[in-house]
Amino acid sequence: MQYKRPVSALVVIYTAALEVLLLERADHPGAWQSVTGSQDEGETIGDTAIREVFEETALDAQNYLFGDWQINNVYEIYALWRHRYAPGTLYNTEHVFGLELPDRLPVQLSPREHLNYKWVQWQEAADLVFSPSNRAAILLLPERSNQKK
Secondary structure (H helix, E strand, C coil): CCCECCEEEEEEEEECCCEEEEEEECCCCCCEECEEEECCCCCCHHHHHHHHHHHHHCCCHHHCEEEEEEEEEEEECCHHHHHHECCCCCEEEEEEEEEEECCCCCCCCCCCCEEEEEEEEHHHHHHHECCHHHHHHHHCHHHHCHHHC
């Protein structure tokens, strides 16, 4: 078994109107999140973020306002997902990115990873996601979005 690296990208995808794209996990129905995924060997974390956006939504992040928010979160890996990491690996370092789209766009989900998606206002999105670091990133949207620039 090839273990996941304990380094990941979190990409908050949102519109200029601060609507956030949320994805429902296939392995945990009812759990909503932004795009996220582990870094592959030899990949920059920015490349990880771009790859994960494409794999999970079929959107090309390079065609929109994509940026590294320069935020790193270290958190304890949830017990139910620890088996995906090398034995004894308890913590993950997550790098936060933002992807601003001009409007809501349809996405093509990877059925292996996600069951459903929805667009919701940023405040509702922050309440729906299961991950505290995902919630914290969404709460930064009013100051991070292009509409404030």
